Amino acid sequence: MQFDRIREKLNILADAAKYDVSCSSSGSTRKNEGKGLGNSHTSGICHTYTEDGRCVSLLKILLTNHCIYDCLFCVSRKSNDVKRAAFSVDEVVELTMNFYRRNYIEGLFLSSGIFKNADFTMERLLLVCKKLRLEQNYNGYIHLKTIPGASDELIKEAGLYADRMSINLEMPTEAGLKLLAPEKSHNDVIKPLSFVQQNIKQFAADKKLIKHVPKFVPAGQSTQMVIGATPESDKDIMYTANTFYKNFSLKRVYYSGYVPISNDSRMPVLGTQPPLLRENRLYQTDWLMRFYGFKVQEILNDANPNLDVDIDPKLSWAIRNMQHFPIDINKADYKMILRIPGIGVMSAQKIVQARKFGKLRIDQLKKIGVAYNRAKHFITCADSPYQLKDYQGTQIKAFILADSQSKYIKTDSNQLILF
Amino acid sequence: MTYIFDGSFPGLLTAVFEHFERKAAKVKLKAATVFQPEAFSEHLYVITDSEKADRVWTGLQKKIKRDWIRKFYCSYLSEIAEAYDHLFQFAIYIFQNEAGAESNYGNDHVIALSKYAKSVEREKHRMEAFIRFQHTADGIFYTGVDPDFNVLPLISNHFKNRYADQQWIIYDLKRKYGLHYNLDTVEEITIDFSKGTNSKNPDPILLDGKEELYSVLWKDYFKSANIVARKNTKLHIRHVPKRYWKYLTEKQLS
């Protein structure tokens, strides 16, 4: 390897890849067979965190940032004046192997600008995967970008070597996408997403009948939407997310606050802060849908098209729906306990186990991990103090905000917590 | 009444055995290393007995689910002085109650163990994440660590399965023992560092020629992956507490 040249390429091609926020290395079960190198960890491992607080688990690079398209939101677009570079297939393989051996990474996230045409690009990506798997006996994680417009054969073959595949919606609505990338359409994404999904199903079905069926995209598919580049509401964004989760059994939808990269009248100007708090609220909503049994329509609807800024969406829902509260910790269904602000999945599970041994008291709830100062407005337990009056949702919100001043008022874009 | 044990895992289990043998009323358990005799308190030195320990261990395995066996062992590895007494009381509580008693999160010892185990598992996970191997001239991938808890027994399998085709050493500098994977099995080793020039890292002269190149590339990558407009130091430090920075290649100045 020519060291200085590799160094320059890595800088350019890692820099261009970083706006894809997916970092997950989870969901695969690939084992290290035949004493090769690597395996996957079911829940993934974040090996380090960048100074912006994002997890680094994969070597995330573009094969090249040359691109024949001109999507306005993308640093690699044709008309942008940036340095261009391209890795050779062997260079990517060597970097991946050597980073992996030192426990720097869980694996490779390989994407690319589109050079020549979709198939030519997809073929190169496929070649990297094949070399890693077949020549290097590498069993670490591979996240591969599906190149829109690539042929079914190439996509299907890639699925035999990748753990996860993804393809980005980019903008939450077709109208938004058309505004910034007239050459593109959500259909370019839907077609390969559903093709891969069908194959995942087919392989799973075959597996029931035949013993040795190879793995096919074992960690499933994901997508990403850019937030704040176009004027969609939170409702638009989350309804799109919900549809894609449902229709394509996606493992994850990522929301990436737009970081301005150029001055164009159609988008936020350079220097505009990326909408990090909004991004965080969207992720919270995503979690409520996936792990807390909420329907997206309960959180966002025509009356509430945008998420509250000052409080998280679970608390928002609760104070809009005070008719469900207070909930008796010692009697309520697990499903309802999950909906109480200040109680997470782990605490809810512990509560339903522990209450079999006797009615739970406040001090026990605190030890279990309930954020009692928040939850107390919504629950009763064995020794709850007698409530003289029913508070309105708005009053409770005021109490909680006063109580957690430091946490919420100061919640600017620099301090983000999930729940 | 206080029982004093030698700090070993079988020692702890033996203490549980002795308790049921002697049917003493209120007993506390302490490790010999931290025990300071108090004038009027009664105490008993527990003599570790592997047979008695085995009986207690088998008994526990019959009574509590596997994830709780793991929590029990992890709590022991925390090496926290108070954890030993909680383990002791927990075992007694389990043997005195019907099966399933471990899910009583209203019980102090149950909660205590689940917290110790959580901290130890987190440290284990951090070691799996933050360890950085350096390739030495004799072909071994080496790292030295000093984890808050004694987690080497917990991470051994992970590294063995993952790095099956390379020799590696993970050395606990605080507890002065390490693991060496020799392409076949993992052996416990001790290294005499007094001869070396640097006890934290292997002597740089002994590193493989390419080691420096890859560490530079990795540091470059770490910088490139950062989005300056999103800088969030608080979050960064919450994920990677400063005490782990010494492990991280990307955090070393070049």
Ligand code: SF4
């Ligand atoms: S096709 Fe992809 S790489 Fe090319 S400009 Fe559009 S988003 Fe960027």
